Amino acid sequence: MSAADMSSDDDEDVEAAERRMKREMAEMSKKDPDFHKYLQENEGNLLQYGEGEGGGDSGDDGEDANMDAADDDDEAAAAPGKKSRGRDDDDDDEPRDNRPILGVSLLRAMERSAFRGHSAKGLKKVVSAYRSACHLSEEASGDDAGATRAGYRIDDSAVFDRLMLVALRGCHVEFRRHLLGEETKKGGKGDKDDDADVTAPEIDENKPVNPKLLQRSGKWDELRTYLQLFLRSSLHLLSEAKEPALLSFVLKSLSPYVPLLTPFPKLAKSFLQTLSKLWSAPLDTSEEYQVVRLRSFLRVRQLAVTQPFPFVEDCLKSSYLCYARRAKFGTAASVHSALPTLTFMGNCVVELYSLDYASSYRHAFVYIRQLALHLRTALQRRTPESLRVVYCWQYVHCLRLWAAVLSAACASATRGGDGGGGGDEAKLMKSLVYPLTEVILGTARLVPTARHLPLRLHCVRMLQQLASSSESFIPAASLLLEALDLREFRTRPKKVRAGKSDAAGTALRLPVVLKLPRDTALRTSEQVDACLAEMFVLLNREADLYRYSPAFPELSVRIVQRLRHFSKEVQGGKDGG
Structure with a gap:
C-alpha cells in the first residue's frame, strides 16, 4: 500500500472518530441538558472536539494526516462527557480534568502520522501531547490551570517515557523536513517496526541555521507556533525537573534543537539563564549531577556557536558571573565537594572564552579592570x-581563572590562531597579560606577613603560568626571595602538644590554604617545613622556565646568593631544611 493510500485511510478513521464524538455530544445535550449547559459555560473546548487542537489544526484537514484511530479504550477515555453525573452537589465546585487520556494506541497513531507519514497535523498533536507531559508537575501540585489546559x-x-523519547528524538527531524526541506535518513528498522525509535538524520548540530531560511518556508506561519511551543515546553521541563537522570536525557536530546532557536532570541536568552543555573547549581555535588553539569555547559557552548552575534557575549558574561558567584564556596573546608566542581567550571569558562577572542577581549578587559579597582581600593583605604x-x-x-584564560589565548597565538577568530585576535588577548600580572603582584605584596604566605605562593604559581604560556619574563622569584626575610623562619619553632597537632597544621595542604592561623602563623615546624618545601619547588620551577634565556646566569646568581645567605641565617640550614 502506498503512503498516499495509507494517509487517506488514516484521515477517514480520524474523521469518523470525530463525527462519532460529535454525535455523542449531541445526544448528551438532549438526554442531559443541564450537564451540557455546564460544559458550555465551563468546558467549552470539549464540545469542539476535533475542530483544531492547540490552535491551527483546522487548516490541516486537507493535508496528509497519517494517524490511525485509537482503540476502543482510548476512544472511551477521550469522551469524558459520557461519565454519569451521579455526584453530590458538593463535588460540582471541584475542578474536573476532562482532557482526553493519552494511551499507548493513541500515541502509536501519533507516531505513525508524524514520523512515518510526515504529517504536519500529526506533528502538531505530538507537540501538544509533549507540552502536556512537560507540565505534569503543575497537575500533580493541584494547579487548576494545568488541569484545564488544552492537550492530553x-x-x-x-x-510518558515513550512520549518523551519519541518527541525529543524525532520532532526536530520533522521540523527540519517541513521548514528547511531536509530529508530524513532513517534506517530500515525504523520503517518496519512501529515501536522502533525515531532515527534522526546526521546533521551538524554546531552549524547555525539562518532564521531567514525558516521564515521563507511555506509552512513557517503554520508551524512557527508549534516550534516555539515545543521549545518553551522543554525549557519549562528543565526548570521544574529534579531528577538528574531526566535532566541529563533532556539536555542531551535538546542538542539538535539549539540551532532552531535562531528565530526566537528572547527564548534563547531564557534557555541560557536556565542552562547557566543548571551548570552552576551549588546544591548537588553528586556524581550523577556532574553529568547534568557537563551537558548543560555543552548546550551553553552550542548556543554561543549557533546563535547570531552578539549572543556569544551574553554567554561569556553569564558564565563568568556564575563562576564568580560559585567561587565563594571554593574554600579549604569544601575541598572534596566544591573545589572539584569549581575547577571543572573554570575549564568550561576557558573553553567559552576561546571561541571568539574579539568578544572575549572586551569582557576580559572589563573584569580584570574590576579586580584592579578592588585592589586599588584596598591599597588606598587599608581597612579590614x-x-x-x-x-x-x-x-x-x-x-x-583569568590567568588560565590568557594562558590559553597565548597558546593559541603561538600555534597561529587555531580557533577563537584568528592569531591577531589571540594576540589582542595576550596584551592583557601585563595588567593581570600587575594585579597579581599587587595582591601578593598587599599584606607581606607570615600569615598570608600561602596566598603569596598562590600568586607565584599564577605568574609562572602566565610566564610559561606568554614566553615573557615575569619576576616571580623576587616574591619568593622576599618571603625568606620573614623573621619567623629564623626563630625556633614552638613545640605543639599532641592534642593540638591538627589545629597547628600537622597535615598542612598549601594548595587549599589561603592564610595560616593568626596565633600560630609559621610558629610550628610542620608549617615551616611545608612552606619552605613549596618555596624551593617554585624556585626550582622559576629557574627551569628561563634556563634557555641569555639572562639565565644573572637570574640564577641572585637566587643562589640569597639561598646561601638564608642557609647561614638559619644555622647552616638545620632548622630551615
Whole structure:
C-alpha cells in the first residue's frame, strides 16, 4: 500500500472518530441538558472536539494526516462527557480534568502520522501531547490551570517515557523536513517496526541555521507556533525537573534543537539563564549531577556557536558571573565537594572564552579592570573590609581563572590562531597579560606577613603560568626571595602538644590554604617545613622556565646568593631544611 493510500485511510478513521464524538455530544445535550449547559459555560473546548487542537489544526484537514484511530479504550477515555453525573452537589465546585487520556494506541497513531507519514497535523498533536507531559508537575501540585489546559492527560508512566523519547528524538527531524526541506535518513528498522525509535538524520548540530531560511518556508506561519511551543515546553521541563537522570536525557536530546532557536532570541536568552543555573547549581555535588553539569555547559557552548552575534557575549558574561558567584564556596573546608566542581567550571569558562577572542577581549578587559579597582581600593583605604575583598577565595579564584584564560589565548597565538577568530585576535588577548600580572603582584605584596604566605605562593604559581604560556619574563622569584626575610623562619619553632597537632597544621595542604592561623602563623615546624618545601619547588620551577634565556646566569646568581645567605641565617640550614 502506498503512503498516499495509507494517509487517506488514516484521515477517514480520524474523521469518523470525530463525527462519532460529535454525535455523542449531541445526544448528551438532549438526554442531559443541564450537564451540557455546564460544559458550555465551563468546558467549552470539549464540545469542539476535533475542530483544531492547540490552535491551527483546522487548516490541516486537507493535508496528509497519517494517524490511525485509537482503540476502543482510548476512544472511551477521550469522551469524558459520557461519565454519569451521579455526584453530590458538593463535588460540582471541584475542578474536573476532562482532557482526553493519552494511551499507548493513541500515541502509536501519533507516531505513525508524524514520523512515518510526515504529517504536519500529526506533528502538531505530538507537540501538544509533549507540552502536556512537560507540565505534569503543575497537575500533580493541584494547579487548576494545568488541569484545564488544552492537550492530553497522561496517567501511565510508560506512555510518558515513550512520549518523551519519541518527541525529543524525532520532532526536530520533522521540523527540519517541513521548514528547511531536509530529508530524513532513517534506517530500515525504523520503517518496519512501529515501536522502533525515531532515527534522526546526521546533521551538524554546531552549524547555525539562518532564521531567514525558516521564515521563507511555506509552512513557517503554520508551524512557527508549534516550534516555539515545543521549545518553551522543554525549557519549562528543565526548570521544574529534579531528577538528574531526566535532566541529563533532556539536555542531551535538546542538542539538535539549539540551532532552531535562531528565530526566537528572547527564548534563547531564557534557555541560557536556565542552562547557566543548571551548570552552576551549588546544591548537588553528586556524581550523577556532574553529568547534568557537563551537558548543560555543552548546550551553553552550542548556543554561543549557533546563535547570531552578539549572543556569544551574553554567554561569556553569564558564565563568568556564575563562576564568580560559585567561587565563594571554593574554600579549604569544601575541598572534596566544591573545589572539584569549581575547577571543572573554570575549564568550561576557558573553553567559552576561546571561541571568539574579539568578544572575549572586551569582557576580559572589563573584569580584570574590576579586580584592579578592588585592589586599588584596598591599597588606598587599608581597612579590614577593603582587605577582606581582596584576601578571599573568591578573588583568588577569579585571578586564577583569568590567568588560565590568557594562558590559553597565548597558546593559541603561538600555534597561529587555531580557533577563537584568528592569531591577531589571540594576540589582542595576550596584551592583557601585563595588567593581570600587575594585579597579581599587587595582591601578593598587599599584606607581606607570615600569615598570608600561602596566598603569596598562590600568586607565584599564577605568574609562572602566565610566564610559561606568554614566553615573557615575569619576576616571580623576587616574591619568593622576599618571603625568606620573614623573621619567623629564623626563630625556633614552638613545640605543639599532641592534642593540638591538627589545629597547628600537622597535615598542612598549601594548595587549599589561603592564610595560616593568626596565633600560630609559621610558629610550628610542620608549617615551616611545608612552606619552605613549596618555596624551593617554585624556585626550582622559576629557574627551569628561563634556563634557555641569555639572562639565565644573572637570574640564577641572585637566587643562589640569597639561598646561601638564608642557609647561614638559619644555622647552616638545620632548622630551615
